[in-house]
Amino acid sequence: MHRFASITAALGIISQVAGAFHAQRASDEQALSTPSPEPITVTQLPLPPVADSKVGSCTPEINPNGTGCLLKSSQVASGNFLPDDKHVLVSMNFTGAPAAPDPASIYDGSHLALVKADGTSFSSGDPWKCITCGVSEENKVGSSGLAPYAQSFRDGKRVLVGTNIVDCGEALLASDDCTPDKVHIYPLRWDNEADGSGPGGVIRELRLHPDNVHIGFNSFTYSNGQLGQLAYFGRLEFNPSPKTGEPRSARYDIVKVTRLFNPDSPQLFSTEGGELFLNRSAIAVGELRGFSGRGKEVTFIGNPVESCNIDVFAADLTTGNVRRLTSHPEYVDPIDVSPDDKWQVILDTRGTGRQMFMAGMRGIPPIIDLIATTVASSTRNNGPRRFFNPWLLDRDGDRDNYYGQQVNGDGDGSPGSINDEDWNAAADPKWSYDGTRIAYTENLVVAPSCGGSNPLRCPKSTEPGGRVTRLMVAHLTDRKALDLDPVDEVSDDIPWGVPYEPGSEAPDRPVIAGGNYTLKGEVSGSADVTIINDTKVPGAIKTVAVKYHEYSDDGVHVIDGSERFTSTVKSITDNHVDWYSDLTLSGETTGTKKTSPDGFHLEIDTMTNIFNANGTLTTTIDGKEWKQPQNGT
Structure with missing residues (x-):
């Protein structure tokens, strides 16, 4: 199921x-x-x-x-x-x-x-x-x-x-x-x-x-x-x-x-x-x-x-x-x-190893994830297979x-x-x-x-x-x-x-307005962030681009390089993704997160979860390469 x-x-x-x-x-x-x-x-x-x-x-x-x-x-x-x-x-x-x-x-x-x-x-x-x-x-x-x-x-x-x-x-x-x-x-x-x-x-x-x-x-x-x-x-x-x-x-x-x-x-x-x-x-x-x-x-x-x-x-x-x-x-x-x-x-x-090609590099703040979580979730299945x-x-x-x-x-x-x-x-x-x-x-x-x-x-x-x-x-x-006592009844109030009032509209989740921003690392460095809103879908984000400069939130993982993620919504559940990544990791571990020169392009439907990509996205950590799944899997 x-x-x-x-x-x-x-x-x-x-x-x-x-x-x-x-x-x-x-x-x-x-x-x-x-x-x-x-x-x-x-x-x-x-x-x-x-x-x-x-x-x-x-x-x-x-x-x-x-x-x-x-x-x-x-x-x-x-x-x-x-x-x-x-x-x-x-x-x-x-x-x-x-x-x-x-x-x-x-x-x-x-x-x-x-x-x-x-x-x-x-x-x-x-x-x-x-x-x-x-x-x-x-x-x-x-x-x-x-x-x-x-x-x-x-x-x-x-x-x-x-x-x-x-x-x-x-x-x-x-x-x-x-x-x-x-x-x-x-x-x-x-x-x-x-x-x-x-x-x-x-x-x-x-x-x-x-x-x-x-x-x-x-x-x-x-x-x-x-x-x-x-x-x-x-x-x-x-x-x-x-x-x-x-x-x-x-x-x-x-x-x-x-x-x-x-x-x-x-x-x-x-x-x-x-x-x-x-x-x-x-x-x-x-x-x-x-x-x-x-x-x-x-x-x-x-x-x-x-x-x-x-x-x-x-x-x-x-x-x-x-x-x-x-x-x-x-x-x-x-x-x-x-x-x-x-x-x-x-x-x-x-x-x-299913998700390591995209998630294996630690310490990257969740900036592209403003629009990238579709990919992160959908690719962990092979159709109905988990x-x-x-x-x-x-x-x-x-x-x-x-x-x-x-x-x-x-x-x-x-x-x-x-x-x-x-x-x-x-x-x-x-x-x-x-x-x-x-x-x-x-x-x-x-x-x-x-x-x-x-x-x-x-x-x-x-x-x-x-x-x-x-x-x-x-x-x-x-x-x-x-041998535990029954759980006490909790309050109705959170x-x-x-x-919730019956008949009320579901609220929108806030979306960051398009523009250029700077995110400071909690320990060191910064990230230059560009957010571009979708002109065809009001309130949606189309592209997130990030440039990291010795960025670290923990002093353990230091991120440098750039990443750009664009999501095109084809239907409610079907997304086309254009992803360009050239990141390096230093600190306690070393690594890279790189797309092929022409980028990583994925089209995936969250209801079917069939992996179908052009180009590659590879994460390497301490010499170990993590590659994407084969198309069709």
Whole structure:
């Protein structure tokens, strides 16, 4: 499944963040100890057998218990554990069911299921149970697709999945008492009209707050010639008999909503006279990614604080204090924080070299990133294929030479092994409630991300029936189970946000006016900056050009040379880029970031992520060359 969440930075969203751009952040990380690698055992959880889409192809010979088959070419989407830590939530695509009135006819289409994580089986004899198969139409009025990001409530009876809440009434989801006739699928609605009319606003990337009362979500915008999005925080309120809005059936309303962006607050960049200022104490959220384990912080993708380096940040919901959680030059997006807030698991391209050709040089301020984040995000995929692996980091995140531990790093790399490079992780990884396990999904690379016009070969699946998806659990074998009190309910009010008024217009993100500016390095040197606005797209920036003179913000990385970046918007999601770079790095490390003499020219659509460039962009660090991906990959 292509994840819109990963588009967020790629759409030119500028998220203001606090903290220094390099590994030595505001807290003195030199004094922080780094954890030693710990033993991790990775296993697979069972999934239904596979079949094709032909009616009746899921025969009794394939599944004797008549509890459904997976579409062979489909991908499952894992969620979190149920509170008992014995079951993992999974969205899966059932297929091949016999025609009605056969009882097995209900196993068809996209559904929410449970998979046993303790080696036992349900009363059916299978280690999986479909929760929403067979739910009547009257019990799911107004509901939508049951993927992705299934998230269990602490009561073990409800699940947030997609833009719905699946509810089994008084019955535990994992119990035999939870039968299809007791299950309701309630839609979620965000009121975006002053009179309460209509279907409500379009919401995406929903995340349940640990207090089980609040929710975070994102919504797309279009301003300054670019597609973007804003993040929101609100309270879930069950509405059994709505009087306004659609649908007029039982639903969950998202009320007391706060927009997590304030255009009147200090921004990342500001100008005064001919000087450009980089304000690292400014805060705002680009795309919301979730919450800390105890619910005091929101995690999000922020605008790069090092050029072309997409990172995850956390902001305190009360104070607005921002922490940079990752700093590795590769691309990170999904994150889940452990229930006790002491650890985090991320999905990252680190170790693959995928993004190093553009992000490998450290210490470059994020000036071209005013318009370059589309490239930084879009190039980390090969079509629907991601290059993610799960990584374990402590609370303080990347620092010095600590970049965490690869969760699945102990395999031999052979076909089908836990670290087979042809299997890539899919969002989102999730901690167990007791903090001893991590569940995540992996998908095998398939055409068109390989084969045909793509220069990469297509591997053969080693999974049962040729399945191209698998459900993994990492066991942190030396850890003791946590026993934590439920998370206290947090306030509806976010002091640094803006209360949302239904019907109000989404604010534009401020754009720097065209002109010539000087940015002074925090330690030494300066940068001459030229910004040219787009004459065809009001409020948009067309070109950013920078000339560095012994520029350094940390005294460790010194930047010299020039860079010029021009973005031509061909459609809402399709950009053409002309990039010229001739930078040198000196200090503790040395390097260059250079385009070919005729420049680097890339056209990429953020919805398809197919790399197609003319010319080259190469970064060399201490003699190691990092080259761009092949076209078509």
